[in-house]
Amino acid sequence: xxxxxxxxxxxxxxxxxxxxxxxxxxxxxxxxxxxxxxxxxxxxxxxxxxxxxxxxxxxxxxxxxxxxxxxxxxxxxxxxxxxxxxxxxxxxxxxxxxxxxxxxxxxxxxxxxxxxxxxxxxxxxxxxxxxxxxxxxxxxxxxxxxxxxxxxxxxxxxxxxxxxxxxxxxxxxxxxxxxxxxxxxxxxxxxxxxxxxxxxxxxxxxxxxxxxxxxxxxxxxxxxxxxxxxxxxxxxxxxxxxxxxxxxxxxxxxxxxxxxxxxxxxxxxxxxxxxxxxxxxxxxxxxxxxxxxxxxxxxxxxxxxxxxxxxxxxxxxxxxxxxxxxxxxxxxxxxxxxxxxxxxxxxxxxxxxxxxxxxxxxxxxxxxxxxxxxxxxxxxxxxxxxxxxxxxxxxxxxxxxxxxxxxxxxxxxxxxxxxxxxxxxxxxxxxxxxxxxxxxxxxxxxxxxxxxxxxxxxxxxxxxxxxxxxxxxxxxxxxxxxxxxxxxxxxxxxxxxxxxxxxxxxxxxxxxxxxxxxxxxxxxxxxxxxxxxxxxxxxxxxxxxxxxxxxxxxxxxxxxxxxxxxxxxxxxxxxxxxxxxxxxxxxxxxxxxxxx
Numbered sequence: 001x002x003x004x005x006x007x008x009x010x011x012x013x014x015x016x017x018x019x020x021x022x023x024x025x026x027x028x029x030x031x032x033x034x035x036x037x038x039x040x041x042x043x044x045x046x047x048x049x050x051x052x053x054x055x056x057x058x059x060x061x062x063x064x065x066x067x068x069x070x071x072x073x074x075x076x077x078x079x080x081x082x083x084x085x086x087x088x089x090x091x092x093x094x095x096x097x098x099x100x101x102x103x104x105x106x107x108x109x110x111x112x113x114x115x116x117x118x119x120x121x122x123x124x125x126x127x128x129x130x131x132x133x134x135x136x137x138x139x140x141x142x143x144x145x146x147x148x149x150x151x152x153x154x155x156x157x158x159x160x161x162x163x164x165x166x167x168x169x170x171x172x173x174x175x176x177x178x179x180x181x182x183x184x185x186x187x188x189x190x191x192x193x194x195x196x197x198x199x200x201x202x203x204x205x206x207x208x209x210x211x212x213x214x215x216x217x218x219x220x221x222x223x224x225x226x227x228x229x230x231x232x233x234x235x236x237x238x239x240x241x242x243x244x245x246x247x248x249x250x251x252x253x254x255x256x257x258x259x260x261x262x263x264x265x266x267x268x269x270x271x272x273x274x275x276x277x278x279x280x281x282x283x284x285x286x287x288x289x290x291x292x293x294x295x296x297x298x299x300x301x302x303x304x305x306x307x308x309x310x311x312x313x314x315x316x317x318x319x320x321x322x323x324x325x326x327x328x329x330x331x332x333x334x335x336x337x338x339x340x341x342x343x344x345x346x347x348x349x350x351x352x353x354x355x356x357x358x359x360x361x362x363x364x365x366x367x368x369x370x371x372x373x374x375x376x377x378x379x380x381x382x383x384x385x386x387x388x389x390x391x392x393x394x395x396x397x398x399x400x401x402x403x404x405x406x407x408x409x410x411x412x413x414x415x416x417x418x419x420x421x422x423x424x425x426x427x428x429x430x431x432x433x434x435x436x437x438x439x440x441x442x443x444x445x446x447x448x449x450x451x452x453x454x455x456x457x458x459x460x461x462x463x464x465x466x467x468x469x470x471x472x473x474x475x476x477x478x479x480x481x482x483x484x485x486x487x488x489x490x491x492x493x494x495x496x497x498x499x500x501x502x503x504x505x506x507x508x509x510x511x512x513x514x515x516x517x518x519x520x521x522x523x524x525x526x527x528x529x530x531x532x533x534x535x536x537x538x539x540x541x542x543x544x545x546x547x548x549x550x551x552x553x554x555x556x557x558x559x560x561x562x563x564x565x566x567x568x569x570x571x572x573x574x575x576x577x578x579x580x581x582x583x584x585x586x587x588x589x590x591x592x593x594x595x596x
Contacts, residue, residue, distance in 0.1 A: 001346065001349055002217075002349060002360050002361045003345055003349060003361060003364055003365055005342055005345075005380060005381050005382050005385070006381065006382060007381045007382065007383055008054065008060060009054050009055070009057075009058040009059075009060055009088065010058060011058045011087075011088060011089055011090040012090060013058060014056065014057050014058050014089060014090040014092060014093060015090050015092045017055070017056050017153065018056065018057075018068060018073055018092055018093070020153040021033060021035075021056065021068055021149055021150065021153060022068065022070060024149040024152055024153060025068070025070065025118070025149065026070075028118065028146060028149065029116065030116050030117065030118040030144065030146070030149075031069060031070060031111060031115030031116050031117060032067060032068060032069040032070070032107075032111070032115065032116075032117035032118070033067075033068050033117065033118045033119070033146070033149050033150075034065060034066070034067055034068075034117065034118070034119040034120075034123075034124070034143075035052055035053050035056055035057075035065060035066040035067075035068060035150055036052075036053065036065040036066075036123050036124060037053040037054075037061070037062065037063060037064050037065060038050070038065075038123045038124070039123065039222075040122040040123065040199070040222075040280055040282075041199055041200055041201050041222060041224075041278075042125050042199065042200065042277075042278045042279075042280065043200065043201065043202070043215065043218070043220075043478070044062050044063070044478070044480050045062065045215050045216070045217060045218050045478075046215070047158070047160070047161045047214055047215055047216075047222065048158040048161075049157060049158045049159065049160050049161070052148070052150040052151075052154070053065065053066055055150070055154060055157075056068075056150055057073075057075055057088075057089050057093055058088045058089050058090065059075055059077070059081070059084075059085055059088045059089050059093075060084075060088060060379065061077060061080070061081040061084060061085070061377060062377065063077075063078060063080070063081070064076055064077045064078070064081060064085075064098070065103075066093070067103060067106065067107065067117070069110055069111065069115075069117075071110075072094055072110055073092060073093050073094065074093070074094050074095075074096040074106060074110075075089055075093045075094065075095050075096065076096045076098035076101075076103065076106075077095060077096070077097070077098060078097075078098055078099065078466070079097075079466025079467065080376040080377055080466060080467050081376070081377065082095070082097060082466070083374060083375050083376075083507075083509055084375050084376075084377065084378070102135060103132055103135075104131075104132055104134075104135025104136050105135065107136065107139075107141055108135075108136070108139050108141070111139075111140075111141050113140065114139060114140020114141050114142075115140070115141055115142075116141075116142050116144050117141060117142070117143055117144065118143075118144050118145075118146035118149065119143055119144070119145060119146065120145075120146065120147065120148040121145045121280060121281040121282040121285065122148075122280045122281075122282045123148070123280065124280065124281055125276065125277055125278055125279060125280060125281070126274070126276035126277075126279055126280075126281055126283075126284045126293075127276040127277050129143065129281050130276070145281070145285075160222070160238075161213075161214035161215070161222060162214075162238055162240065162241065163212060163213035163214055163221070163241065164212075164213075164240070164241050164242075164243070164244065165210045165211065165212040165213075165221040165237075165241045165242050165245060166210065166211055166212070166245075167209065167210055167245060167248040168205070168209045168210055168211050168476070169403070170209070171308065172308060172309070172312050172403060172404050172475070172476065173209045173308065173309070174306040174307060174308025174309050175306060175308075176209070177207065177208045177209040177248075177249075177250075178231070178250065178252070180206075180207050180209075180301070181207060181208075181227065181231040181232070181233060181252065182231035183301075184196075184207070184227060184231075184297045184298065184301065185227065185228060185229050185230055185231035185232075186229075186231075187297060188227065188228075188229040188273065188297060189229040191273075191294070192271065193229065193271050193272065193273045193292065193294070194228065194229055194268070194269060194270060194271060194272055195226050195227055195228040195229060195268065195272050195273070196226070196227050196272065196273040196274070196294070196296070196297050197224070197225075197226055197265065197272060197273070197274045197279060197283055197287070197291075198224065198225040198226070198227055198296060198298065199224055199274070199275070199278055199279045199280065199283060199296075200275075200278050200296060200298075200299075201214070201215075201220035201221060201222055201223060202218070202220050202302070202474060202477045202478045202481065203296055203298035203299065203302060204221075204223055204224075204225045204235070204298075205219070205220050205221065205477060206298055206301075206302040206474075206477065207225070207227065207233070207298050208225075208233070208235070208249060208253065209248075210242075210245065210248070210249075211476065211477075212241065216360070217360055217361060217362055217363050217364070217401065217479070218401075218477070218478050218479075219359060219360070219401055219476060219477065220477070220478070221237060221241050221242075222237075223235060223236060223237035223241075223258065224236040224237075224258065224261050226264065226265075226268070226272075227297065230252075231252060232252045232253070232254070233252065233253045233254070234253075234254050234256055234264060235249070235253055235254065235255050235256065236256050236257070236258045236260065236261045236264070237255065237256075237257075237258060238257070238258060239255055239257060242255055261286075262282070262286045265283065265286035265287050266286050266287075266288075268287070268290060269290065270287070270289070270290030270291065270292065271290060271291070271292040272287055272290055272291055272292065273291075273292055273293070273294040273297070274287065274291055274292075274293065274294075275293070275294065275295055275296040275299075276293045277295075278296060295483075299482065299483050300483070300495075302474070302477075302481070303472055303481065303482070303483060303484050303495075303497075303498050304495050304496065304497035304498055305475055305497040305498070305499060305521070306497065309405075309475040309497075310497065310499075310521055312403075312404030312405045312475065312476070313404070313405035313406070313407075313475060313499060313519075313521070313543060314405075314543055315404055315405065316357070316400070316402040316404045316405030316406070316407055317405065317407055317519065317543045317544055317545065318545065318576055318577070318580065319355050319357070319402070319580070320352065320355075320399070320400050320402070320407040320409070321409075321544065321545045321546045321573070321576070321577050321580075322577055322580035322581050323348070323351040323352045323354065323355065323400075324348070324351070324409060324411070324546045325546060325547070325577055325581050325585050325588070325589050326351045326581055326582065326585045327344070327347050327348040327351045328411070328413065328546070328547070328588070328592075329581075329584055329585040329587075329588035329589070330347055330351075330585075331344060331347070331394075331413065332588060333584075333588075334388075336388060336389055336390035336392075336415050336416040337387055337388070337389055337390065338387075338388075339387070339388055340385045340386060340387050340388065341367040341368065341369055341372065341380040341384075341385050341386050341388070341394075342367070342380055342382075342385045344367045344388075344394070344396065345365045345367045345380065345398075348365060348367075348396070348398055349361065349365070352400050355400075355402065357402045357403045357404060358400050358401070358402055359401045359402065359403060359476075360400075360401040361398065361399065361400055361401065362398075362399035362400055362401045362406050362407060362408055362479040363398075363399060363408075363479050364379050365396070365397070365398040366378050366379070366380075366395060366396070366397035366398070366410075367380050367394065367395075367396055367398075368380070368386075368394070368395045368513060369386050369387075369388045369389070369392045369393070369394045369395075369415065370386060370389065370392040370393070370511075370512060371509075371510050371511060371512070372384065372386055372513075373392075373393055373394065373395040373412075373507075373512050373513030373514070374507040374508055374509050374510065374511060374512060374513040375513070376466070376467060376505070376507060376513070376515075378395075388415045389415060389416075390415060390416030390417065391415070391416055391417060391418055391419065392415040392416070392418070392512070393412050393413070393414060393415070393418060393422055393426075393512045393513065393514060393552070394412065394413045394415055395410065395412050395513045395514065395515055396410065396411050396412070396413060397409075397410040397515060397517065398410075399479055401476060401479075402476065403476060404476065405475060405476055406473055406474050406475065406476055406477060406478075406479050407519065407544075408473055408479050408501055408517065408519060409517055409518065409519070409544050409546060410503055410505075410515045410516060410517035411516065411517075411546060411547075411548065411549065412426060412429075412513075412514045412515060412516060412549065412552065413549050413552075414549055414551045414552050418551075418552065420554075422512055422514070422552070423552055423553065423554045424554055424557070425463070425506045425508075425512075425514055426506075426514050426516075426549075426552040426553065427552075427553050427554045427557045427558065428457040428458050428461055428463065428506065428557075429457075429458070429504050429505060429506050429514050429515070429516055430516055430548065430553060430558075430562075430566075431457035431557070431558065431562060432453075432454040432455060432456065432457050432458060432469075432504035433454065433502055433503075433504050433516045433517075433518070434562050434565050434566065435453050435454060435456065435457070436450075436453050436454040436469065436470075436486070436502045436504075436520075436540075437502060437518065437520065437540060437542065437565065437569075438561070438565060439453055439539065439540070440525050440528075440537050440538070440539045441494075441537065441538055441539075442535060442536070442537055442538075443493075443535075443536040443537065443538060444493050445493065445494060445538075446490055446491045446492055446493050446494060447468075447469075447470070447484065447485045447486040447487050447490035447492065447494065447500075448487060448488045448489060448490050448491060450486070450494075451468070451469045451470075451486045451487060451488055451490075452488075454469040454470075454486070454502065454504045455469065455504065458504070458506060463506055465504065465505045465506055465507060466507075467505065468485055468486060468487035468488075468489075468490075469486040469487065469502065469503065469504060470485065470486030470487075470500045470501040470502050470503055470520075471485050471486075471487075471500065471501050472484040472485060472498060472499065472500055473499045473500065473501060473519055474499075475499075481499075484498045484500055485500070486500055486501075486502070494522050494538060495522060496522050496523055496524055496538065497521065497522065498521065498522045499519055499520070499521045499522075499543070500519070500520055500521075500522070501517050501518070501519055501520075502517065502518050502519075502520050502540075503515055503516065503517035503518075504516065516548060517544075518542055518543070518544035519542075519543040519544050520540040520541065520542055520543065521540065521541045521543060522538050522539075522540065523538065523539060523540070523541045524536070524537075524538060525537040525538055525539040542569070542572075545572060545573045545576045545577055546573065546577070547570060547573055547589065547592035547593055548566065548569075548570075549592075550592065550594075550596060553566075553596065555596055558596070563596050566596055567595045567596055570592075570593035570594070570595070571593065573589070573593050574589060574590070574593040577589060578590070
C-alpha cells in the first residue's frame with residue numbers, strides 16, 4: 001500500500017529530546033531555538049530527513065513550529081490542529097494557539113529581560129523573519145542565525161532523498177518547457193530583472209516539465225533553480241536525479257550540484273529576484289544588495305491551468321469518482337460494527353489502484369469515525385483505529401496523484417441511523433458547499449472576498465470551522481497549491497484555470513466531524529439575461545462527481561434552489577460515473593443519485 005498505519009511519533013520521546021536540545025542551546029550561548037515544520041524549500045510536506053518538528057515534539061501536523069526556550073517550549077498550531085496536538089505532545093510542551101498568539105508577543109512574555117534565540121537560516125523564509133524581528137524591536141530579544149541544533153542531536157536522521165526525476169509528457173503539460181522558460185524570461189526582462197531564484201520544487205517541476213519522488217504524496221524532486229531573463233536555467237540538484245533527462249532538459253538548462261548554489265548566487269550580477277514569502281533567509285543573505293524582492297514568476301502561470309491540464313484533471317476526476325463509488329458501495333454493504341477506519345482506507349486505495357495512471361495517493365487518507373472525525377487532519381494508526389458504529393458519521397477525505405491530474409475529495413457518510421443534531425449540522429455544511437458552487441462573481445475578486453458565502457449557513461446557526469474554505473490544487477503536482485485560496489487571508493484575484501477545493505465543515509470535539517469537498521475550476525461565466533455587458537463575471541466548473549449522502553440531509557432545511565442544485569448534481573454523477581463502475585456499484589449509485 002501507499003499508506004501505512006504505524007505510529008510515527010510518541011509523546012514520551014519528547015522530553016529527553018527536548019533536554020538534549022537545551023544542552024546544545026546552552027553550549028551555543030542561546031536562550032532559545034526555533035524548530036519549524038519546514039525544509040529549505042518551504043513546502044507544506046517534508047521528507048523524512050526534514051521532519052524535525054515531529055521528531056522533537058511528536059506533533060505530526062502539516063503546519064506549526066516549536067519555540068524551545070530554557071524553561072518553556074511552545075508548540076504553535078493553528079485551528080486545524082488544536083485537538084490533535086493534545087494527543088501527540090508531552091506535557092513538557094505548551095500548545096500555543098497560532099496565529100491568535102504571535103510568536104513575537106509570546107517571546108516578549110517569556111523573555112522579558114531579552115535573550116538570544118537561534119534559527120536555521122535555511123528553514124525560515126525572509127518574510128517570516130522580517131515580521132518576527134519587527135515584532136521584537138526594542139525588546140532586547142535577538143534572532144541569531146545558527147547551524148541546526150536538532151540535526152546535532154538526531155542520531156539516526158534519515159539521508160536526503162535521492163529518487164530519480166522523470167519527464168512529464170507534453171500531452172499532460174500542454175506547453176513545452178522551452179516555451180515556459182522563454183515566456184517567463186521575457187517577463188523578467190520587462191521587469192528589469194536579470195533572473196529569479198526559484199526555491200519551490202513544484203515551481204521548478206512545472207517550469208521544466210519534470211516530476212520527482214522525493215516527497216511522499218508529492219511528485220517533486222528537491223532542487224533549486226535560477227531562471228534567467230534569456231530563458232536559460234541553472235538547475236541545482238543531485239545530478240544523479242536527472243542523469244537520464246539531458247535530452248528532455250535541453251542545452252539551455254545547466255545542471256549543478258545543490259551544494260554549489262550559494263557560490264553561484266554570490267557570483268551573480270543583479271538585480272536577481274527572490275520571493276520573500278518562500279525563499280529562505282540564506283538565499284537573500286547570499287544575494288545581498290544584488291537581490292530584489294518579487295513573486296516567484298512561476299506561481300500564477302502554474303496556478304492558471306491550460307486546456308490540456310484542465311482536460312487531464314477532469315479525466316482523472318472521473319476515474320477517481322468511479323473508484324470512490326466502488327468503495328462507498330462496498331462500505332454501505334458492511335454492517336455497523338464489522339469494519340474499522342483502516343479497513344476503509346485499504347479498500348479505497350485498492351479501488352484507486354485499479355487505474356494504471358495512479359502514481360500515489362495525494363495525501364494520507366483521513367478516515368475518521370465518531371470523535372476521530374472531529375480531528376480535522378486525523379491520521380489513523382494501528383493504535384487509534386476505531387470501529388464504525390451505528391449512529392456514527394465517517395469523514396473520508398482522500399485523493400490520488402494520477403499522471404493527468406491530482407484529486408482531493410471529502411465525503412461524510414452515515415453509519416446506520418444518525419441523530420437529528422448531526423443531520424442538521426450536515427445540512428448546513430451542504431448549504432454552504434452549494435452556495436459556493438452556485439456563485440458568480442466579478443472579475444478581480446479574491447478568495448477572501450467570497451469565502452464567507454460558504455460559511456453563512458453555519459454562521460446563522462452560531463457555528464463555524466477553523467480552516468479555510470478552499471485551497472488551490474496542482475496538475476499532477478502538490479494537492480495544496482498557492483497562491484490562490486478561498487480564505488479570509490488570501491488577496492490573490494481568482495483567474496480562469498485556477499483549480500480550488502470547496503470544503504466547508506463542522507467539528508464537535510469528542511463527538512463528530514463533517515466535511516464535504518468538491519474540486520472546482522474557475523471559468524468565464526455565461527452572462528444571464530439582463531447582465532451588464534461590460535462587466536466580466538466568473539463562475540465554477542465542477543470537477544468532482546461522487547454522490548453526497550442523502551441520508552444525512554434534513555430536506556426541509558433546503559431551499560428550492562438548493563434542492564434543484566443537488567438533484568442536478570446527482571443527475572450528472574449518474575450520467576458520468578455509472579458507465580465506469582460494476583453492476584453492484586451501479587445499483588448502489590442509482591439509489592444514491594435519486595432525486596431528493
